[in-house]
Amino acid sequence: MSTAATESDYIGRLATKFRTCPATGLKVDLAAERLIKANAVAAVVFLMIGGTFGLLVALTRWPAVHLLSSDMFYLVLTAHGLDVLLLWIIFFEMAILYFASAVILSSRIAAPRWGWVGFALMVVGGLMTNVAVLQGDSSVMFTSYVPLKAQPHFYLGLILFAVGALIGCFIFLGTLVIAKEEKTYEGSIPLVTFGALTACIIAVFTIASGAIILIPTFLWSVGYIANIDTLTYKLVWWAMGHSSQQINVSAHVAIWYLIAAVTVGAKPLSEKVSRTAFLLYIFFLQLASAHHLLVEPGLSSEWKIVNTSYMMYLAVLGSMIHGMTVPGSIEAAQRKSGYTRGVFEWLRKAPWGNPAFAGMFLSLVMFGFLGGISGVILGTEQLNIMMHNTLYVPGHFHATVVTGTTLAFMAATYLIVPLIFQRQIIWPKLARLQPYLFGLGAAGISVFMMGAGTLGVARRHWDITFPASDVILPYGYPPIASLMMGLNGLSAILAAIGGALYIAITVGSILFGKKVDATNAVASLGPMPKKIVHEAVTKYGDAGTWHLPGTYVLVGLFFTTFILYYFVNWKYLSELWPMQ
Amino acid sequence: MAIFPPQTRIWWNEPVAKAELVWISVAFLWGLIMFFMMIYWHIYGQQNLSTQVGRIDPAVFEQRTNEFAEKFKVRDEGDTGVPVVRPPPGGDAYMLARTFDWWPVLELEKGKPYKLHISSVDLQHGFSLLPINMNIQVHPGLEHIITITPTEAGTYGVVCNEYCGLGHHQMTGRIYVVEPGQGG
Amino acid sequence: MVEKPKPESAAAPLERIPFMQRLLDNPFLLLFIGVVVPTVIYILWGVMEITQIPLAK
Numbered sequence: 001m002s003t004a005a006t007e008s009d010y011i012g013r014l015a016t017k018f019r020t021c022p023a024t025g026l027k028v029d030l031a032a033e034r035l036i037k038a039n040a041v042a043a044v045v046f047l048m049i050g051g052t053f054g055l056l057v058a059l060t061r062w063p064a065v066h067l068l069s070s071d072m073f074y075l076v077l078t079a080h081g082l083d084v085l086l087l088w089i090i091f092f093e094m095a096i097l098y099f100a101s102a103v104i105l106s107s108r109i110a111a112p113r114w115g116w117v118g119f120a121l122m123v124v125g126g127l128m129t130n131v132a133v134l135q136g137d138s139s140v141m142f143t144s145y146v147p148l149k150a151q152p153h154f155y156l157g158l159i160l161f162a163v164g165a166l167i168g169c170f171i172f173l174g175t176l177v178i179a180k181e182e183k184t185y186e187g188s189i190p191l192v193t194f195g196a197l198t199a200c201i202i203a204v205f206t207i208a209s210g211a212i213i214l215i216p217t218f219l220w221s222v223g224y225i226a227n228i229d230t231l232t233y234k235l236v237w238w239a240m241g242h243s244s245q246q247i248n249v250s251a252h253v254a255i256w257y258l259i260a261a262v263t264v265g266a267k268p269l270s271e272k273v274s275r276t277a278f279l280l281y282i283f284f285l286q287l288a289s290a291h292h293l294l295v296e297p298g299l300s301s302e303w304k305i306v307n308t309s310y311m312m313y314l315a316v317l318g319s320m321i322h323g324m325t326v327p328g329s330i331e332a333a334q335r336k337s338g339y340t341r342g343v344f345e346w347l348r349k350a351p352w353g354n355p356a357f358a359g360m361f362l363s364l365v366m367f368g369f370l371g372g373i374s375g376v377i378l379g380t381e382q383l384n385i386m387m388h389n390t391l392y393v394p395g396h397f398h399a400t401v402v403t404g405t406t407l408a409f410m411a412a413t414y415l416i417v418p419l420i421f422q423r424q425i426i427w428p429k430l431a432r433l434q435p436y437l438f439g440l441g442a443a444g445i446s447v448f449m450m451g452a453g454t455l456g457v458a459r460r461h462w463d464i465t466f467p468a469s470d471v472i473l474p475y476g477y478p479p480i481a482s483l484m485m486g487l488n489g490l491s492a493i494l495a496a497i498g499g500a501l502y503i504a505i506t507v508g509s510i511l512f513g514k515k516v517d518a519t520n521a522v523a524s525l526g527p528m529p530k531k532i533v534h535e536a537v538t539k540y541g542d543a544g545t546w547h548l549p550g551t552y553v554l555v556g557l558f559f560t561t562f563i564l565y566y567f568v569n570w571k572y573l574s575e576l577w578p579m580q
Numbered sequence: 581m582a583i584f585p586p587q588t589r590i591w592w593n594e595p596v597a598k599a600e601l602v603w604i605s606v607a608f609l610w611g612l613i614m615f616f617m618m619i620y621w622h623i624y625g626q627q628n629l630s631t632q633v634g635r636i637d638p639a640v641f642e643q644r645t646n647e648f649a650e651k652f653k654v655r656d657e658g659d660t661g662v663p664v665v666r667p668p669p670g671g672d673a674y675m676l677a678r679t680f681d682w683w684p685v686l687e688l689e690k691g692k693p694y695k696l697h698i699s700s701v702d703l704q705h706g707f708s709l710l711p712i713n714m715n716i717q718v719h720p721g722l723e724h725i726i727t728i729t730p731t732e733a734g735t736y737g738v739v740c741n742e743y744c745g746l747g748h749h750q751m752t753g754r755i756y757v758v759e760p761g762q763g764g
Numbered sequence: 765m766v767e768k769p770k771p772e773s774a775a776a777p778l779e780r781i782p783f784m785q786r787l788l789d790n791p792f793l794l795l796f797i798g799v800v801v802p803t804v805i806y807i808l809w810g811v812m813e814i815t816q817i818p819l820a821k
Contacts, residue, residue, distance in 0.1 A: 472660050
């Protein structure tokens with residue numbers, strides 16, 4: 001290390017100011033805390049904007065309502081995708097990265113000034129792309145497939161945003177180095193931080209891919225490059241577009257472990273198993289970008305099969321492991337607290353009134369059952385023929401990104417507001433309801449879109465009725481498709497109410513919530529299960545000492561659903577026109 | 581807890597519960613089954629996407645489609661001016677994607693294989709055959725040749741399901757499937 | 765609540781940390797693997813196939 005770097009290191013160490021968290025005893029670097037706050041606030045703002053656009057989309061696709069004009073619809077749909085799929089999620093992930101490194105490791109954060117540079121780039125980039133879309137000449141959808149062309153500042157904004165996020169990733173890695181050097185912890189990093197590391201690694205690949213493809217696309221949009229190969233664009237673009245959703249998966253699994261730890265005192269059943277599951281993500285999860293290229297001309301079946309299956313489904317194995325170890329660790333913790341009766345007392349007496357726990361558990365269940373299973377089906381090379389670009393696709397990713405990631409992030413907010421913003425949640429009764437409202441709405445959106453997709457309804461269509469006045473060769477979907485779209489609209493309204501409630505509660509709590517101090521710190525985290533038996537909490541998870549029958553039942557149910565649904569789809573496929 | 585470092589220095593050697601091992605093995609095997617299912621279907625299944633693809637100048641593809649339509653045209657589709665084209669069974673059929681239509685209308689015989697050539701002359705489009713729900717991505721400059729065998733007579737819609745601009749929802753096409761020897 | 769190392773554990777001869785645990789404790793090695801694997805299997809292999817698409821007859 002150079003002298004200059006050592007010097008700034010030294011200054012950094014001196015300048016750092018900490019406070020001690022009254023609830024957890026963790027040392028919190030105030031510079032990290034400010035960055036977490038800024039990123040979380042930006043995330044919530046973009047969720048509000050993007051969520052509103054989402055509601056407008058759903059109300060337009062509801063044939064009986066058909067709210068927007070076609071131009072406006074495609075504009076709003078582009079903005080919806082950008083604001084929630086990219087901006088809300090990645091701003092929140094930056095907050096998680098800073099939290100999981102600096103706060104959880106009780107370390108000072110690396111280069112906080114660069115953190116602000118990154119944040120500024122992300123804000124400017126996000127706004128620039130939004131402006132480009134709202135100006136109306138860049139309704140190219142989130143995917144912006146060439147040769148569809150947007151305004152140059154559409155791409156430039158995305159590039160700035162990506163660079164800003166990349167800075168955040170390096171600050172996370174730098175903080176890990178500092179924490180290790182300054183020995184703020186002993187041994188290995190905590191599991192939650194390891195999950196965040198997984199997210200960070202995938203983010204680096206994601207952002208690099210984004211830069212590789214968006215920079216030439218930007219140059220093409222201003223005329224310096226004549227032509228961009230459509231298939232290469234799509235291949236590299238999805239290394240960003242899909243992998244960015246894999247950041248979410250890693251981040252929200254880390255959040256599941258975090259919330260389970262804080263609300264019911266859950267410990268990982270086995271550090272080895274949980275970390276290996278994350279390792280499988282690091283190795284293979286990003287290959288699933290191929291899910292979007294399964295009916296593409298020009299790529300071999302070998303490439304498609306190896307990539308779409310995440311190398312023989314090893315990343316799915318990772319998810320199936322988390323799907324058992326997260327509820328398993330909750331069951332083990334609850335049983336230790338004395339909820340040992342029957343198969344499901346631990347679950348019945350879980351803190352369902354705590355929005356952090358409720359949101360986390362709903363996210364876990366719905367991500368697995370709705371998002372996970374549909375994702376594997378969609379990502380099966382031949383089955384994809386029946387689903388590619390139908391509404392099944394948005395149905396699937398609303399299950400993963402909305403009921404999975406967004407709900408988990410909302411749940412985490414109920415801990416971050418008291419822990420980081422040091423404010424109590426206002427309106428605790430409404431906050432209790434919020435995860436259920438939003439979860440139910442989002443689940444409805446996913447299920448009904450998937451339903452419409454199996455009927456062949458295309459995604460990103462302003463009008464699915466193809467009236468003869470508008471179309472030369474009309475086609476009619478079965479009437480039940482309209483019913484599905486209506487139910488989708490109703491679900492979207494429900495989710496929007498839940499989302500509005502979330503934003504009102506979060507903003508209200510930050511502005512008007514009661515201050516959290518040593519006297520009320522733990523109570524501010526929401527209701528927790530009472531221990532019935534006061535037992536010395538022994539060191540490690542189950543390892544043969546604890547039976548987890550409830551988890552076995554849940555996992556068995558999941559697996560049965562998975563197998564049945566998987567083979568039903570092959571049956572449907574066999575009824576298609578033979579093709580070679 | 582997951583927010584604190586592991587409590588033992590060497591956690592890798594901790595024993596793993598039997599039930600956990602069972603689940604991991606089951607999940608791993610299931611992954612293998614799903615993996616080999618795709619390969620199995622390539623060998624024994626009927627629905628596999630063709631990998632017969634070539635680079636082509638969109639103008640050349642347009643010209644070939646025009647020639648094809650001229651040669652095998654049987655009638656016009658109502659008063660739309662779109663030709664209905666009936667290629668010989670077992671032969672080549674062309675369908676061209678452009679903003680915002682699928683051209684021309686095809687008439688195929690049930691149970692006969694056709695070599696369907698599809699490509700785009702401008703942007704990416706999505707070939708979505710309804711109601712059977714068969715979906716294939718279409719790129720400009722790439723000619724995709726797919727051998728299809730219609731299994732039931734009827735009128736089928738073709739919808740574009742890749743966003744291609746503000747008229748995206750107007751982009752439709754049609755394929756008729758008739759009993760052998762009928763129609764025309 | 766970070767536990768300080770206990771003196772007796774420091775005095776005892778330390779057992780060698782298993783390879784897999786060392787791998788999982790090395791963020792930069794993981795970063796390297798996590799970027800190289802998809803770059804090779806997904807991007808490079810894919811781009812190679814795209815460049816090899818033949819001209820249509």
